[in-house]
Amino acid sequence: MPELPEVETIRRQLEPVLVGQTVERVDVLWHKSLVFQGVGTAPLVGRRVEAVGRRGKMLIFSLDGDLSVLAHLRMTGQLVWSDGGGTGGRDVATRVVIWFEGGGVLLFNDQRKFGSLVVLATDQVGAEGLLARMGPEPLADMFDADALGAGLSRRPRSTVKAALLDQTVVAGVGNIYADEVLWAARVHPESTTSALGAVQLEAIVRGLVEVLTTSLERGGATMRNYVDAAGNRGTYLDVAHVFGRTGQPCGRCGAAIAKIRVAGRGTHVCTGCQVLFT
Numbered sequence: 553m554p555e556l557p558e559v560e561t562i563r564r565q566l567e568p569v570l571v572g573q574t575v576e577r578v579d580v581l582w583h584k585s586l587v588f589q590g591v592g593t594a595p596l597v598g599r600r601v602e603a604v605g606r607r608g609k610m611l612i613f614s615l616d617g618d619l620s621v622l623a624h625l626r627m628t629g630q631l632v633w634s635d636g637g638g639t640g641g642r643d644v645a646t647r648v649v650i651w652f653e654g655g656g657v658l659l660f661n662d663q664r665k666f667g668s669l670v671v672l673a674t675d676q677v678g679a680e681g682l683l684a685r686m687g688p689e690p691l692a693d694m695f696d697a698d699a700l701g702a703g704l705s706r707r708p709r710s711t712v713k714a715a716l717l718d719q720t721v722v723a724g725v726g727n728i729y730a731d732e733v734l735w736a737a738r739v740h741p742e743s744t745t746s747a748l749g750a751v752q753l754e755a756i757v758r759g760l761v762e763v764l765t766t767s768l769e770r771g772g773a774t775m776r777n778y779v780d781a782a783g784n785r786g787t788y789l790d791v792a793h794v795f796g797r798t799g800q801p802c803g804r805c806g807a808a809i810a811k812i813r814v815a816g817r818g819t820h821v822c823t824g825c826q827v828l829f830t
């Protein structure tokens with residue numbers, strides 16, 4: 553599932569090619585992949601893209617005429633751009649094809665069909681269910697241990713892993729980066745949030761910045777389906793510390809990486825150097 557670095561990678565690729573482009577035609581190949589929310593079936597055709605933003609794992613396309621499109625990629629969603637006027641990258645999983653007057657084509661591919669493009673009024677974007685409750689962006693300048701602590705304090709008895717996956721605590725973190733960040737912070741994923749002190753909160757904040765920045769530099773992480781807007785896979789997993797490294801020696805202490813279950817998710821941990829706080 554695309555997390556912050558993957559979605560931000562796509563955003564950075566789409567922004568320079570999409571802003572200023574006008575929609576020429578929209579082909580909907582699976583009706584549930586394009587949802588109109590409170591705007592009838594407001595036509596996208598003729599509208600110009602004004603901005604490509606991101607919040608958490610969600611992309612936000614702002615169009616003129618006060619219309620926006622939220623892209624929820626969920627499990628297997630892909631946004632692939634082709635500027636040759638053709639539909640390279642189009643396959644059986646292609647659900648929506650958006651043609652632009654400049655000759656480019658944006659494909660929304662979604663094998664499992666859990667994702668969607670949601671069209672709504674721009675002034676309703678902030679009120680949209682998940683966006684309205686979403687926690688702080690971990691790469692924002694103002695994000696710090698206090699901001700993280702405030703989010704965690706609402707889940708005092710939760711494991712820290714479950715809390716990091718909660719989009720209302722911190723935006724954009726999913727299973728891969730939660731494991732990586734907790735390794736970086738030397739905190740065991742089963743630790744209770746209320747047992748973490750200022751030192752651990754600072755370490756988790758540093759881990760978030762370090763891990764997410766590294767992944768952004770590598771174009772994100774591809775486990776199965778993720779590709780960026782150019783159809784390329786991300787290479788973060790080549791340098792991952794614990795995720796997908798079960799049984800391998802920890803790069804810091806040499807103990808074997810274990811895979812356990814936390815918050816209902818397969819969780820990678822070094823039991824040699826990640827401390828359990830309860």
Ligand SMILES: [Zn+2]
Binds near residue numbers: 804806822
């Ligand atoms: Zn270790």
